[in-house]
Amino acid sequence: MSSDPWGRVDETGTVYVRTAEGEKVVGSWQAGTPEEALAYFERKYEGLVVEIGLLEKRVKTTDLSAKDAQTAIEHIRQQVDEHHAVGDLAALAARLDKLTESVESRREERKVQKAKQADEARSAKEALVTEAEELAQSEQWRAAGERLRALVDIWKGLPRLDRKSDDELWHRFSHARSVFSKRRKGHFAQLDAQREDARKAKERLVAEAESLSNSTDWGTTAARYRELMADWKAAGRAQREHEDDLWNRFRGAQDVFFAARSGVFAERDAEQTDNLRLKEELATEAEKLVPVTDLKAARAAFRGVNERWEAIGHVPRDARPKVEGRMQAVERAIQEAEEAEWRRTNPEARARAAGLTGQLQDAVEKLRKQIDAARAAGNDAKADKLSRELEGRQALLDQALKGLEEFGG
Template sequence: MTTDPWGRVDDDGTVYVRTSEGERVVGSWQAGAPEEALAFFHRKYDSLLTEVELLEKRLSTTDLSAGQALASIDKLRGQVAEAHAVGDLDALAGRLDALAARAEERKVEQKQAQELARHEARDIKERIVAEAERVAEETTHWKSGGERMRQLIEEWKAAPRADRGTEQALWKRMSSARNSFSKRRKSYFAGLDQQREQVRVEKEKIVTEAEAMADSTDWGGTASHYRELMQQWKSSGRADRATEDKLWARFKAAQDRFFQARNAQFAERDAELRGNADAKEAILNEAREAVLPVSDLRRARAQLREYQERWDAAGTLPRESRDRLEGAFRKIEEAVRKAEEQEWQRSNPEARARAEATINQLRGSIEQLQTKLDKARDAGNDRGAREAEDAIEARRAWLNEAEKALEEMR
């Protein structure tokens, strides 16, 4: 019989392994020496040892899940328990027990990590859903809102998963928000299409009316009508872009045809009226020298009437000089009118009477205030005296102005 610390070979070739529970037959050897039998079954033990060592290394150096580790441990336990090998099988079983304890610890850690991850996933997806609902309910910027909704869907897909119940409830809200946004957007654009069609019909009428007037020679009335049509165009809203561009091109073409014809007519007429401008320029210069400044009102009034008749007889002015010349002539007329007003003020008896009454009233008031001042001084009332002095000074200033005005009326 041949033995070693972990097993032996009986004389009949039976191979035993020693364990804490006693000896167990692991095989039979008839092909050679007993030492070879022990070496053969030692090699089988080494294979088991290698598998245990690999599992230990995977558990300590990789993210092997606890479930996978425990399954591998159970499998190796069965292999060790029934192993046809010679070696320290009890030690292997002990190492597997230690591995199982470590795997159970990892199982608890992984469960805690999974629970934390689910909570984090729930928070992330809650945020995504809340924003999707806000976009669905509030946004009216449909292009950016649609893009943001698509981004939120992608964020949802990329986010970690929560527990099944939470995942389903949140996805139901997410899907509802997306559908709500799509319905609102569809409803908006349907309404917009209807509105644009109404605008198109209204602008079609405006353009048709503008085209009907394009060859009119009623320059003033038609130009005013075109301005009204332009206001209607601006206030009617916008059709779709292609229709808007086509209608505007027709509207502008009609206006251009009318105003180009009107401008050509006005240019021809202005050319004929430039002689009138030269004549009125001469009349203006003569009137300035003869009438201004107004020193003799009767003579200035008579001269102005003469120049006004000549001015009217000189005819219509061209547009480019109308405002300047008409404005300058009105200044001469204004100077004569002011001189007439001043003359009337001087000769108006009612105005003189009012001025004299004002002067008398102010003089009486000053006398009363002077009496009041004397009494205040006699009584040693400084404050009363100062108030009376201030009042007297103010009324003397008013009296001075009133006397000057009355003097100018004489």
């Protein structure tokens, strides 16, 4: 018979473990010596010690769920209760009891933490809804639209609440976005209508300007052209695709009239020399407005300069292109600044530009693949033809990308 402080093997090969309730049968050993039998069941005990130690570490240092931890504890406890090892089983049971307490404590902590996280998520979503409802009434169309898109991303990153609460908050959030989208759509529809009204008004101004271009009633007609110019400025901007053409026709009609008048008054060149000096001074004053940093102020200042310019009268014919070119350069700079501002506030145009760019990029990529395939097949003629087509598409793409850059990205 062989024994140690925690167990023994009797002459029949039966292995026992000592517990506070007395000896318990561990198992039977017939394959070797009693020492080997004890060593085998002692190793099983050490295995349980290691298993409990690993479980204690997992409970302490990982996010092992309480349910999984309790399942693992019960699995080990069953082996301890069934006395399948030789060693201090009571110590193992005590460690398992303590581990159970830790798991229950963590369960409560996580329950509290989960409730706290739910409250935080609710508060965060309520704040998003409040901000979205405020933005829904904004007229800062671009900034508010970008912020609403950012709020959607933030919302997606937050935990879900209970279904009823989450659905109610999402309904308010979604409704606020819909209200903003409807208002923005209405705003730009109204803007388009205003530009259409401006186009019709400028069409009428152009028609009258062209009808007056051959008049020889110099004073009356020149005065009427100044009135038409004031009406032109008051009409607002037409659609971009119409504005430049209408302006060129309007300005061209005036040019015809004033050119004819200049021919008649050629003998007044001496007097017009003084006009030239005054206009050069105004051109210098206007050029100080470029580059345009404050569009509203520049527009107002240029209007004042232009009104004084128009009041001066004509200059000698040979000097006119240069001095007027200076003023026209300033006017173009202001118009370009206006167009840039208009583009920056027109998300629909940006979307169209982005869509066109994407289509051209797809077309360029497709042509490159076809060229590679033709080269690989030895069809150089086809590849050369496709290469010429690619050059045209690439040029269009470059123009589209440049146009897209004007929107800020």
